[in-house]
Amino acid sequence: MAEPQRIVIIGSGLAGASAAGALRERGYDKGLVLLGREAHQPYELPALSKNVLLGSADGPNRVHEPDFYDSHSVDLRLGVEVTELRLGERVVVDTTGATHSYDRVVLATGSTPRTLPVPGEDLPGLRTLRTVEDSLALRAALAERPRVVVVGAGWIGCEVAAAARSHGADVTVIDPVDLPLRRVLGPVVAKVFHDLHEQNGVHWRLGVGVDGFLPGGVRLADGSEVHGDLVVLGVGAKPNTELAEKAGLALADGGVAVDGALRTSHPDVCAIGDIAAHDHPRYGRRVRVEHWANAKDQGAHVAGTLLGLDEPYTAAPYFFSDQYDLGMEYRGLADPEHDQLVVRGDLDSRDFTAFWLREGRVRAAMNVNQWDDGVALQALTDAQATIPPDQLRSATLSDLA
Ligand SMILES: Cc1cc2nc3c(=O)[nH]c(=O)nc-3n(C[C@H](O)[C@H](O)[C@H](O)COP(=O)(O)OP(=O)(O)OC[C@H]3O[C@@H](n4cnc5c(N)ncnc54)[C@H](O)[C@@H]3O)c2cc1C
Known part of the structure; x- marks a missing residue:
């Protein structure tokens, strides 16, 4: 497949900005446009409900340093809302009526609170x-x-x-x-x-x-x-699928349907981040993930797809939260009402790791106020390892991974 001459990314949140960064990192040196309706350079959302709200940070983390876009020839256009994706003409149209032509387009429009x-x-x-x-x-x-x-x-x-x-x-x-x-x-x-x-x-x-x-x-x-x-x-978020819908792209699971490599139903268009309902090879079904790591990692992955690779995105979901003195990370995808819960450590003192097992295999793990086992937990959930519960409770996790 010939390298695209011009890629337009719609949505300058974490997913869109990560895709732009990854394209340049992979050596793509052709036209690259990043359109975002917000007035700010791309930033990350997690601190908005944590440090920023608490007052311990002035503002959220930026996705890239302020001069990144200029120094990497990313044509970042802020305050630009795209209203239409014309697949036949290969253009996107913004609210001013201006058109932006593309060979490939990436939808990274995120979600809106319900x-x-x-x-x-x-x-x-x-x-x-x-x-x-x-x-x-x-x-x-x-x-x-x-x-x-x-x-x-x-x-x-x-x-x-x-x-x-x-x-x-x-x-x-x-x-x-x-x-x-x-x-x-x-x-x-x-x-x-x-x-x-x-x-x-x-x-x-x-x-x-x-x-x-x-x-x-x-x-x-x-x-x-x-x-x-x-x-x-705080009643959830609705994926911003209007552009995709209007363009006639296939939808699924509340979002835009994408295959393993993050391509939509049209070969010129990929979708990433909160809006992507991804055909996930690890789970054998569609998964749509509204988390920071997914936006960042799908942004990086789609760069390969745009440049002609045909590799599936296989990462398991990962997210984190901080509330008062509790910090946690969660890896994997469980059905907590049906999967078997195994707890290592002490729930009452909020110092534990929880595992969710299905048919004996580790589907998800969550560490609470424990920070030494991240690599092992990632390996166990990635492999969906079969480990007896008593070993999960007491063995050294890095020995099991
Ligand atoms: C307050 C808050 C806290 C969070 N905390 C955590 C956390 O602790 N851990 C975690 O894992 N995840 C967290 N998340 C979720 C995570 O931040 C999101 O999943 C992630 O930001 C999604 O990235 P995205 O790029 O897909 O979407 P977004 O970050 O929403 O970016 C999409 C961008 O596209 C723009 N856009 C939309 N439509 C158009 C259009 N038509 N034209 C131009 N631009 C458009 C939007 O204005 C937006 O700037 C949090 C989310 C919120 C809101």
Whole structure:
């Protein structure tokens, strides 16, 4: 396949900027355009719900140094929102009507926070968290120590709750599920996070959903109300698939369908990061991952695909979180309600590693406040190793990997 003369990347988040960097690293020296609707140079999102919100960092990490784009001849155009992908003409169109031609295009448009389709959803003052502006505005509001209502006890909701408590705010977290993070971690490990927040002063309203927003709070499905000065939604994110949809690309699993090597249903177009519903060779099914490492690594991988390699992207999902004094990493992909849980260490003191096993094989591992075994855990989950539970509990992990 001839090397493309001009590659256009749509979306200047972590995935898009990583793809641009990797193309140059691989020696691609032709036209490379990175279009992003935000005004800022590409930055990483994790700190927005952690250090930035806590006030211990002024802003998020950049994906590359400020002069990277000029020095690597990446035509970075900020404040440019793409409205159309015309596959037949091989151009993308932006909001000003300008067209950008390409030989290959990469969709890296990320996600938008969901809202709840209930009465009052349009009330001003409901907050979501995706951009640096969202984070700085929320931080300023938290400094006033308001009564905060967090809707959704997933990762973002839990991290916002932790940051709000650190600011001294009164915090109530609401979720229709009976434990925070239960869908990802299952009941036993989710209880650790429940207790962590409770011990840090969070009020829970669990097992009951929000069925309306009010000027000063929310109404719950049981008819009760929770009052607050600030309502923050952490109810998940919706992949930005509009361009792909309009262009007629195949969709799957809420995102854009891509094959093992991250190509969409059209040979000129790849998709990466939050929007990519990837045909994952390791799991034999589609997987769409909304995590930092996936965006970064798929960005690097797609460069090879664009330059003619046909290698599958095989990395297992990886993510991390920090809440109060708890830090954790999770590797792999488990079904926590059905897989066998094996705990090494002590849940109560929040110093442990959890494994999830299916048919005896390690599907996922999560280390909490333990930092020595990352390489071994990666090897065990990558190999989906068959290890007896008693060995996982007590043997030296690097000997097992
Ligand atoms: C607050 C927060 C904290 C997080 N913390 C963690 C964490 O601790 N650990 C972890 O593993 N993951 C975390 N994540 C998830 C992780 O950051 C994302 O999965 C990752 O950033 C996805 O990268 P992306 O490039 O696909 O999308 P994004 O980072 O969303 O980038 C997409 C970019 O494309 C732009 N764009 C969209 N549409 C268009 C268009 N039509 N034209 C031009 N530009 C467009 C968007 O404005 C955006 O800048 C967090 C996410 C958030 C929001």
